[in-house]
Structure formats: structure tokens, C-alpha cells
Amino acid sequence: MMKAMIFNIQKFSLHDGPGIRTTVFFKGCPLACLWCHNPESQNERQDLLYDREKCVMCGMCAKVCPQDAITAVGDSMVTDLTKCDFCGRCVIYCIPGAREIAGKTYTVPEVLDQVLRDRTFYEESGGGVTLSGGEPLLHIDFAEELLRSLKEEGIHTAVDTSGAVPFEYLQRAAKYTDLFLYDLKLIAEEKHLEFTGGSNQEIRENLRKLTEIHDTIYLRIPIIEGVNAEDIFIEETLDLIAGLKIEEVHLLPYHSIAKHKYKKLGREYDDGAMQVPPSATMERFRKMFTEQGYKVKEGV
Template identity: 40%
Template sequence: MNQGMIYNIQRMSVHDGPGLRTTIFLKGCPLTCLWCSNPESQKTTPQMMFFEKQCTGCGICADVCPNGAVIPLDGKFGRDIEKCTHCGLCTESCSGKAREMSGKMMSVDEVMNTVRKDSLFYENSGGGVTFGGGEPTSGGEFFLEMVQAVHDEGFHVTVDTCGFCPAERFDKTIELADLFLFDCKHMDPEQHRKLTGQDNVLILRNLHAALSSGKEVHLRMPLMPNMNDSDENIAAMADFLKEFDRNEIEIMPCHAFGQSKYVALSKPLPQVSQYTPEELDIVLERFAKHGLQPVMV
């Protein structure tokens, strides 16, 4: 049975589909969105995250690090990112949780053991299992095996996806899923490439397939000031949705929740800004102008 890289399993989630849910986050994403709030989800390999504020300065990490990557830092112990191999030994001895690993290889059986623990909650709340990321479909056969296992046990399946997935794999996912939370970031291929590193041709193909399938699809849009909130982009999105007689779109306005993770990974902060209430009102008017009904999530 296949194994894959999981970076978090969140139990009792209420924001990733109906009812109480177990959300399984797979590591790895084909997009590099400029506003990504989960930078630890992009790579498929384990990564050590260092949260300086939580360091107690005990120095045990320096004793166990085999690469000399732990360095003195203002009475605490920091990291030489060039020497760190993300082996994880320092995280095992860090009592302050200043050093944590993102990413663990797990089998389908191991994941399902956690899922089954919450089965009673699914039954009583109308919940189930959500697959997120990163991009969950990037997990390939491991992802499909997990979805098949959850489906076969009769649990509700939600897939939170950016839609960048080989068509054959995505079509198999459509057969097994009950609900898609589908991100739509930009309608123009070149603008999409500038914002995410990939064009949107495959994404729109898969979105079309999902909307045509009869399965439940919640279209979502991460709303970024001066990146994808133009009148032209919103109009193009409205035109695309007319074919499916759809006018509701879930919007997620820009936030700065992931900044501490960038620091923990020694990555530069994303150059994005949050809306003022007045700015957001102006953008919401653009949706209404083109017959779209935005719902804040």
C-alpha cells in the first residue's frame, strides 16, 4: 500500500465542509501563489520550522544536531539554514516547541486509523473527511487510495483543491468525491502564471469537469488587492459561470495569518496587503455589477 507525505491531520474541523470533519493535509503543491498562507505545504519533503520566540535557550538542540546547523542567537539558539538538512533530530529534544517538523510519511492504514476514531462524530453531525494541502491531488496514487478508502467506508468526502491536476487523476477524484472546494484564482492564463507559477488551462478544464459532473462544487476565490480583483477578471469569471447557471462564489479576502511560518522557514514574507473595509466594499460592488453573489468564508 502506498505512503505519502502528510503535514497535518486536523480533527473536529468545522470549516472544511459540512459537519464535524477530519481534515488531512498533504504536503506538496504545483502552484507557488504569491500570497500562500501555508508555505510549509509547498514542498513534498519534510521541513524543520524554527519559531524563535518559543526558544528557551536550553541548548539541547545544539548538542544533538549532527550538522552544526544550530547557532547562538541573542541568548537563544537559531539556525544556519545552509547547514540544516531538516533531519528533525533537534525537534525531538525541543521542550519549548521552537523546532517542529512539517511533514511525515504515513500509510493509508495509518491515516484511516485516525479517520475511524471520529466516525461517530461524522454520523451525528453530517460530517466526514476533507483532503487539503498543499494540493491534495499531488499525492498521486497515495491520494487516490486514501479517497477510495474513505469512500468505501461510507464517509462523506470533500476535496479542497486548486484544480491543477492531471485530467485522468482528477476525473477519478470526481467519481469518489461528494464535494469540491475549488479555488479559482484568475481567469487569464498569463496573469495566472505570474501569480501562481502555472497557467490555468488545466485548472479550468478540471473546473469545467467538476461543474458538469453533478457533484457539489463550492467555487472559492482568494481575493488579493490589485492582483485578481479587477473588474475584467471578475467579469470573466461571471461569463465562465453563466454556462452552469451559477452566480454564487465564496471569497477569502487577503490576510496575514501565515507570516510566522515564512519566518520559521527562513523565507521572505509575501508582498501582499490586506483590504481596508472601504476597499473591500468597492471590490464587492464589482461582483454585484456582474451578477455574482459573493459569500465571505
């Protein structure tokens, strides 16, 4: 049976579309944005997270690991991931909860079983289910089947996409998707490559083509001082979307809440160049969009 690697099924989500929602976070992403809030989503495979702050160095994880993958080095426990098969024993035996595995394979019926439990909340709040990630459409066969099944159940569906996928994937998802949350980060190609690790040509082209086949698209734009918080970026964005049917524009001010996740993954988080944008900048950008007739929301 078809399976996909999912790292979280988050209930009572209020920021991924209208009403109360359940958001299904898929692993794997074609981009690697420097500010990514879900670094555990980028890898298509499982990840092992270790929180040094919670670890009391009891050594239990090393004792129970069947692969002999964990060693105490100085004041922390180091895992040799080339040996680890993600059996999860160290997670179960770690009493302080310093260890965690991100990523589990699910079938479509397993996801449905989880998300349909909150049907009453969706109905009462005008909510539903959102597919996010990572990039959910990298798992297009699974995503299409899940979206189709949700529509059969009468559930409102949203897809949060980077747009960095073949257009055919967006077409297939569009048949069963009520709302697209479409991320746009930078317009200048060189900067896009520098800060996200990927080209934006396909993303820009896909946005235009998607507006031709779907009429409920919210554009989601992270605003990051030091990266894209400049009038020229907003002007270029306005040029790009001129004449396209964009239902709402969401401006998302940068924050570094996810910094601790990088540490747990053993990765560096270089936020030197990235800062929270001043509120005056956010207000100016909001005005630039509203003056062109767009409905704008901030921080959603």
C-alpha cells in the same frame, strides 16, 4: 505499502466543507501563490521550522543533533539543511517548542485510523473528511485509495484542489468524492503566472470538464486587494463559469495570518502588494455573483 507526505491532520475543521470535518493536508503543490496560507505545504519533502521568538538560545538542539547541523549565529540558531536528515531529535529536546518538523509519511490505514475516530461528529453534524494541501491530487494513487476507503465506511468526502493537475486525476478522485472545493485565483494568464508561478489554462479547462462529470462543486475564490480585487476579474470569472454547474461560490477575503509561518521557514513574505479587500468591495462582488443566480458565501 503506499505512503504519502502529510503535514497536518486537522480535527474539528469547520471551513473545508459541510459540518464538522477532519482535513488531511498533503505536502507538495504545483503552484506557489504569493499569499499561500500553508507555505509548509509547497515543498513535497519535509520542512524544519524554527521560531526565533520562542528560542531561548540554550543550545540544546545543537548539542543533540547527530549531524552537527545546528550552529548559534548571532542571536539565533541556524540549521544547515544540507546536513539535516529530519531525525527530529532537536524538536524533542527543545523545551520551549521553538522547533518543529512539517511533514510525516503516512499509509492509507494510518490516516484512516486517525480520521475514523471522529465518525460520530461527522454523523451528527453532516460532516466528513476533506483532502487538502498543497495539492492532494499530486498523490493520486494514495488519494484515490483513501477516498475509496472512506466511501466504503460511509463517510462524506471532499477534495480541495487547485485544479492544476492532469484531468485524469480529477476523474479518478471524482468516483469517490462527494464535494469538490475548486480554487480559482485569477483569469488573466500573465497575472496567474506572476502571482501563482503557474499557468491557469489547465485549471480553467479542468473546471469545465469536471462540471461535466460531477455536480457538486464549490468554487473558492480568494479576493486580494492589489492582485485580483477588481470588477474585471469577477466579470471574467462569470464569463468562464457561465453555463457550468457550480453549486456555490465562496469568496475568501485575503488576510496575512500565515506571515509568521514564512518567518519560521526562513522565507520572505512580501505582502507589499497584497491588502485586505474593503468590505464594500466584498459586498459588490457578492452582488455580482448573486445577480447571476449563484449562491454565495463569504470567508468559508
